[in-house]
Amino acid sequence: MRKLIAFLIKYSVVILFIALELLSFGLIVNNNGYQKSVFFSSGNTLLASFYEVSNSVVEYFFLRQANDGLSAENTQLKNEIVNLRNQLQSMTADSTVRKLKHPIDPQNEIAYIYAKVIHNSTNKMQNFITLNKGERDGIKVDMGVVNEEGVVGIVSKVTEKFSVVIPILNPKMQINSKFKKNNYSGPIVWDGKDYRFARLNDIARHVKFSLGDSLITSGYTYSFPEGILIGTVDDFTIKESDAYYNIRVQLAVNFRTLSHVQVINYLNYEEQHSLEQSVIQ
Amino acid sequence: MIILVQNIARFIILILVQVFVLNNIRFSGFINPYIYILFILLLPVRFPRWLSLIVGFIMGLIIDSFTNTPGVHAFATVLLAYFRNPVIKAFLSIEEGANPVPGFYTFGVSAFVKYVVSLVIVHHTAFYFLEIFSFENAGLTFVRLLMNSVVTILIIFGIQSVKSGKS
Numbered sequence: 304m305r306k307l308i309a310f311l312i313k314y315s316v317v318i319l320f321i322a323l324e325l326l327s328f329g330l331i332v333n334n335n336g337y338q339k340s341v342f343f344s345s346g347n348t349l350l351a352s353f354y355e356v357s358n359s360v361v362e363y364f365f366l367r368q369a370n371d372g373l374s375a376e377n378t379q380l381k382n383e384i385v386n387l388r389n390q391l392q393s394m395t396a397d398s399t400v401r402k403l404k405h406p407i408d409p410q411n412e413i414a415y416i417y418a419k420v421i422h423n424s425t426n427k428m429q430n431f432i433t434l435n436k437g438e439r440d441g442i443k444v445d446m447g448v449v450n451e452e453g454v455v456g457i458v459s460k461v462t463e464k465f466s467v468v469i470p471i472l473n474p475k476m477q478i479n480s481k482f483k484k485n486n487y488s489g490p491i492v493w494d495g496k497d498y499r500f501a502r503l504n505d506i507a508r509h510v511k512f513s514l515g516d517s518l519i520t521s522g523y524t525y526s527f528p529e530g531i532l533i534g535t536v537d538d539f540t541i542k543e544s545d546a547y548y549n550i551r552v553q554l555a556v557n558f559r560t561l562s563h564v565q566v567i568n569y570l571n572y573e574e575q576h577s578l579e580q581s582v583i584q
Numbered sequence: 585m586i587i588l589v590q591n592i593a594r595f596i597i598l599i600l601v602q603v604f605v606l607n608n609i610r611f612s613g614f615i616n617p618y619i620y621i622l623f624i625l626l627l628p629v630r631f632p633r634w635l636s637l638i639v640g641f642i643m644g645l646i647i648d649s650f651t652n653t654p655g656v657h658a659f660a661t662v663l664l665a666y667f668r669n670p671v672i673k674a675f676l677s678i679e680e681g682a683n684p685v686p687g688f689y690t691f692g693v694s695a696f697v698k699y700v701v702s703l704v705i706v707h708h709t710a711f712y713f714l715e716i717f718s719f720e721n722a723g724l725t726f727v728r729l730l731m732n733s734v735v736t737i738l739i740i741f742g743i744q745s746v747k748s749g750k751s
Contacts (some may be wrong), residue, residue, distance in 0.1 A: 316633045316666075322640045323662045330648075331714060350649055357604045411739025 362417055371419070374563035377451065378417035379476040381565065385413055412570040416565070418448075418466075425472055425558045432456060432468040434564065442466045445524035447567040453555030454478060454533045455564050466566075471533070472498055472558055479524055480533050481516040485510070491518065491533055491552055498558050500537060503550040510548070512536060518552060525572050529552055549559050587628065587685070595643065598623050603650045614728050617736040618657075620647055621707050622743065624665050625700060630683040633669055640665035654714060660711035667706050675699055688744055700740055701733075708733045 383506065389412070418440075422433035436442050438461050448455040448468045456470035457478075472493050480503065481488035489505035503518065504505045516536045522529025537553040602620040609616060624640050644658030651657070672678070672686075676695045680704035691699060712729040713719070 316637070319634050319637050320662065320666045323637055324659055327655040327659035329642070329661060331659065331717070333654075353603075353650075361608075444620070 370562065371578070374419075375417055377563075378415050378565050381415045385415070396520065410497045414568045416446075416566040416568055416571060417440070418566055419563055420561050421465075423558070423561055428495045430470055430472040430474065430558075431459075432470050432561070432564075434458075434468060434566070435464070436465045436566070437462050437464040437466050439463055441568060442566050443568075443572075445526055445572075446569070447520075447524075447531075448564050449527070449531055449567060450556060450561065450564045452532070452557065454520060454527065454531050455556055455558075455561065458566065468564075469502055470558060471554060471556075478527075478533060479521045480518040481521045482510075482512055483519050485512070485529075487512075488521045488523075499554060501534065501554055502548065503536075503552050506548045506550060508541065508546055508548070512539075525569050527567060528569070592625070593626065594626065595623050595639075598644070598670045599646055602647060607651060615732060615735055617732060617739055618647075618707070618711070619736060619739055619743075621661060621704065621736075622740055623665055624661060624668065625703060625740070626686055627668075628683050628685050629672060629678055633665075636665045636668065637662055656711060656714045657713055663710050664703055664707040668703060671699055671702055673685070687747075696744075697741075701737055704733050704737050705729075708736065 311417075416436060418434040418436040420432055421435045422431075424430045424432075432448075432455070434442070434448075442458060442461050444458055444461055448456045448458060448470075454471065456468040456473070456476060458466050459469045460467040471478060471491065474493055474495060477490040477492050479488060480491045487506060487510045489503050491501050491503050493501045506512075514536055518533045518535065520527040520529060520531045520533060532555045534552040534554040536550060538551040540549045598620045602618065606617055606619055620643060623643060624636060627636055627639075640661040641658050644661035645655075647657040647661075648654050666677070675698050676691060678684065685697060686699060688696050690696075706731045712725050713722075716725050
């Protein structure tokens, strides 16, 4: 007996070592045992909460990819909406009566091209936006640019891989707008002061409107289809002697945070343009 | 007392770094250095052997729990803790009564390098073969364990050479 105890003491470390190794080995072999695998795994509530904290920090590093993915998906969904809307319109009684060979209203034939803003300014007198898509992606001069908030601007120059957009925040740019509720139209021009506001001109004295009214694209240009939000009436003044209102418009798009845009490809541009040119000459 | 606090802090920090930083590296597909064994490597020389086995087991089990590999790290770490004392005895003789903490200064560069290299290889060999749990593709497993050992050893030397100035 004493010999046994002496033996155990002498080899206690070795015995402990073997016991622990057998225990570990048992864990490895019994990897599938349900209870053990839950307790010694990241399914354990405590460990899971550790991972949750860690993830809440790390996920910020992947927001950019998430954004890209969402924007691409958004563009795709918008295209789908346009297609479905066109189909719907072609099925309404109105168009079947006309018996057009063309089932879709031609001015609605548009497709969206998704692009990312790679350069943007809001603090200059003449601001420009650069996009990461160009000719090879189907972008052409004069196409309209929007994002999910509203109208951004119009494409002014295109190279093979990039394009430059003149945003509303540039006095060279005039966007034809109209009141959503009564169709009175006038050009919106930026006065170079504040990236949040622009001016609406040519609204005559007799026009009735109020603060907060929406201004949308008129649809008279090739660039934008009708009905895209540009901004809302923020403030207006009129002097006794004036014939036109002096209206300040709050722009729908926040140009400071612009990151993803959609370029509007009006599919019947060539046809309409050449037709109109032939009339002018 | 200071050594106790130091070791507890080291225990926690190494586990956190291992789980939340190093296990997420996946550089070139299979580089995943295991730095947490530095805790066992840096226990004082005369730290009770049975206790180092138990601490190693617990530490391995914690890492296992985070990586869902029950027992694998525990096995390898207990093995490492067991072989620590024979390896120290093999590479240098410690005077009676002295209880140095392993490091470049206390062990001398060559003894410390041998100590770390041999123990890291023991640990990694056990770990990678147990993780796969087969000798199929032993060549690939061997490459993995060698590359990871090199990275682990380099990181350990990096940490130690930064630290050794003050202690």
